Amino acid sequence: MAKKEYSFYPGCSSQKAASGSNYQTSVETMCDVLDIQLNTIPDWNCCAASIGYAEGGELPRLALSARNMALSEQASPGQDIVATCAACWLATRETKERLNADEELMKETNEALAAGGLTVKADQNVRHMAEVLIEDFGFDELGKHVKKPLEGIKIAGYVGCQTNRPFGIDGESFENPKYLDKLVETMGAEPVENYDKKVSCCGGALAFSEPEKSQALIKDIIEAAYDGGADMIVTPCPVCQLNVEAYQNDINAKYKTKFNMPVVYYSTLMSVAYGKDRKQSGLDGQIITPKQLEEIAK
Amino acid sequence: MASDAINYYRNNFLKEVEANVEEGAWVKMCMQCGVCAGSCPLGNAWEHTPQKIFMMIRAGKRDEVLSSDAMWMCTSCYNCIARCPRELPITHIMHGLANYAHRLGLAPKNQPTRKFATMFWNNLTKKGRVNELKLGIALYFMNGLVNGIKVAIKAMPLGMSMMKTKRLSPMEILGGHGIKDTSGFHAILKKAREIEDAKMKKFD
């Protein structure tokens, strides 16, 4: 396959020494194997995720994503914008759709952008990396690069909310999307059938402001993975990853559980299956070590 | 005119929401089926479901709606939007109501998500990108110094494992991530705020 190029919106959590930095490492490794070139949007800014509304309101919030799109249109015209964080993807795609649907909003947004010397057309597609993998490559192509099939590992595919709603992946249902399971299978591992918490919410940003309530949600997500016999959970979202991996100690203390469930990114799974080492696969960023992956990546 | 007659019977608060709240014009489309009410992950923890909030808006219960903690319990899971038979952008209406209540100063004081959302916005708009360490520290001290120290100590093991795995950097306290064109960025946000403020209609 010929090299594919995308305009890339990395998002805050993927920055160096930020909570999703290991996601970024494994994405780069995966893209290298698949011959994907990611052209990072120059001077991109944070999109305010789904928590920007309270202080930001409507137009300032949309202006954040519009600034990124404007910069992307200058640097990589005609390319699709790709995000790896569900919240980044959602905020940017929502802005694109809102601007295209509402002339007045488009006018106002451009008025605001003009204050910083920019204009936006909002004419680039805005896509999640998972969409790119499935639609531009497909499972067969993704499977061709597997060097070390992840045999004997059982994995619960946790899609979460925002990768799945309101946009989701074309052709997949909101209530029972199958693509993560198919990806797990493509990498040679075994998906947990009927993982009932696959699209349940982990609390998102409320994990910070309402920790107890969110941890109750997270507990169910992990418990269901154990019930399905999972060795680990895989997710396409850096917020999900952090929320589900990081609070297991707190949950154990509160609920007298003994959770020790690794939570990895799809890109980490793929990097390991593609024969890359521990570091290239972002495994050094795990708080809870997925021992079987470490073993394969050795 | 017929449309005037209809407007006459519509209460003021519904009009206010339609004029001033993001996606507020959709509220009247709700048919009270209750699907959204069963969709919120934290639905058992809050006073009013979206369905109830929309009913209360139509009933003109301004104070009760704007001081409700319901909008602040929205996790942005988009379950409701995916399921609503009338295709209301419920998540955005809830966010819009939260923002409106916050701007009017009527939102519940000390609501943790309200505080967190404000901190998040201030953190990101300063330099264009989120500084997770400063945000984390601000979060610990959200409810005052003494409580903050307790929360921070409790979170120590997590902070340490995040640092060990290089997913949190103590150097961020010195500045950390940011964009280059901060002046252009601030000018854009200022202008956007001005435009939005100018559109706000007066009601009371």
Ligand code: SF4
């Ligand atoms: S969604 Fe999160 S990580 Fe992505 S840019 Fe927005 S705030 Fe930053």
Ligand code: SF4
């Ligand atoms: S599952 Fe959690 S982190 Fe992932 S998108 Fe939903 S709320 Fe956000």
Ligand code: SF4
């Ligand atoms: S699902 Fe839609 S129509 Fe039904 S109560 Fe909720 S907002 Fe109203």
Ligand code: SF4
């Ligand atoms: S997005 Fe908000 S309002 Fe909608 S179901 Fe989720 S929590 Fe409820």
